[in-house]
Amino acid sequence: MKCWFITGVSRGFGLALAKAALANGDKVIGTVRSEAPDLQSPEGRLRVLKVDMNDDEGVSAAVHQAFEAFGRIDVLVNNAGYGVLGPLESSTDEDLHKLFQVNVFAPIRIIRTALPYLRKQKGGHIINITSIAGRAPGVGAGLYAATKFALEGITATLAREVEPFGIKVTAVAPGQFRTDFLDTEPRQVDTQDAAYASTVGAALDALYRLNHLQQGDPALAAQAILKAVAAEPPPLHLLLGADAVERARARMRAVEQEMICWEPVSASTGFKDA
Numbered sequence: 001m002k003c004w005f006i007t008g009v010s011r012g013f014g015l016a017l018a019k020a021a022l023a024n025g026d027k028v029i030g031t032v033r034s035e036a037p038d039l040q041s042p043e044g045r046l047r048v049l050k051v052d053m054n055d056d057e058g059v060s061a062a063v064h065q066a067f068e069a070f071g072r073i074d075v076l077v078n079n080a081g082y083g084v085l086g087p088l089e090s091s092t093d094e095d096l097h098k099l100f101q102v103n104v105f106a107p108i109r110i111i112r113t114a115l116p117y118l119r120k121q122k123g124g125h126i127i128n129i130t131s132i133a134g135r136a137p138g139v140g141a142g143l144y145a146a147t148k149f150a151l152e153g154i155t156a157t158l159a160r161e162v163e164p165f166g167i168k169v170t171a172v173a174p175g176q177f178r179t180d181f182l183d184t185e186p187r188q189v190d191t192q193d194a195a196y197a198s199t200v201g202a203a204l205d206a207l208y209r210l211n212h213l214q215q216g217d218p219a220l221a222a223q224a225i226l227k228a229v230a231a232e233p234p235p236l237h238l239l240l241g242a243d244a245v246e247r248a249r250a251r252m253r254a255v256e257q258e259m260i261c262w263e264p265v266s267a268s269t270g271f272k273d274a
């Protein structure tokens with residue numbers, strides 16, 4: 001039986017993952033910031049903690065409480081997050097700071113607080129829910145992509161730092177999934193700007209037309225994450241959704257082609273005697 005700590009179990013991926021872990025016979029400590037989630041609590045295998053990712057002290061306290069409650073945490077999932085979409089030009093410092101607080105600073109704080117416990121228990125698995133936007137961002141997703149690139153980068157370096165302690169780290173990058181992710185209207189910056197109508201406006205219109213019709217099923221995403229957790233070794237990076245694989249592949253090809261095209265220039269910058 002595994003013990004999970006999952007942020008943001010009120011809905012979406014977090015709720016689906018908590019349900020899947022409980023159905024698997026595991027224990028779950030989930031965080032919410034307001035109402036109790038729609039979750040059953042079989043045999044006391046579920047604890048819910050109230051914490052807003054904007055509350056630094058509350059975030060640290062929740063991690064301590066989680067380890068105290070279950071004695072150990074086997075899988076720690078940084079899931080809570082949101083998007084700010086719109087042209088970069090109309091974003092504000094406040095948008096940027098708030099988004100980084102929830103999507104990057106809180107997950108780092110959670111990891112930092114958990115690591116001494118994980119090292120002591122000689123193992124554990126940290127899962128960071130990033131996004132395909134953290135690999136192959138679309139127009140209008142600049143700030144959001146910045147947070148998810150940050151989390152992808154942290155995952156890759158952290159995995160190597162904690163590997164000697166038996167701790168695994170995985171970045172899970174979903175494509176488009178049918179959650180409430182796009183329902184958060186007030187979190188968009190001005191998408192009506194005429195100057196960006198044909199680029200950002202068109203891209204976001206297409207995205208919003210798909211809201212709640214997205215191909216990705218969060219329940220199946222949860223099963224995929226369970227599979228990754230059970231794997232030996234687990235993946236360092238896991239894409240979720242055929243759309244995510246397609247976008248990542250196209251981006252990798254473009255990066256590779258450009259790198260080859262510019263390699264003579266790239267390689268021309270060293271001292272001759274080095």
Ligand SMILES: NC(=O)c1ccc[n+]([C@@H]2O[C@H](COP(=O)([O-])OP(=O)(O)OC[C@H]3O[C@@H](n4cnc5c(N)ncnc54)[C@H](OP(=O)(O)O)[C@@H]3O)[C@@H](O)[C@H]2O)c1
Pocket residue numbers: 007008009010011012013014032033034051052053054079080081082083102129130131132173174175176177178179180181182
């Ligand atoms: N759905 C997609 O297509 C998609 C694609 C790529 C990546 N993702 C990522 O998946 C993760 C989960 O999103 P979702 O798709 O499940 O969206 P969702 O249905 O909107 O759920 C978001 C979750 O994050 C929580 N949250 C947001 N801001 C928070 C804060 N300040 N403090 C505490 N909790 C907060 C929400 O809690 P409340 O209920 O209290 O708001 C909710 O539990 C996010 O990191 C998102 O970036 C989603």
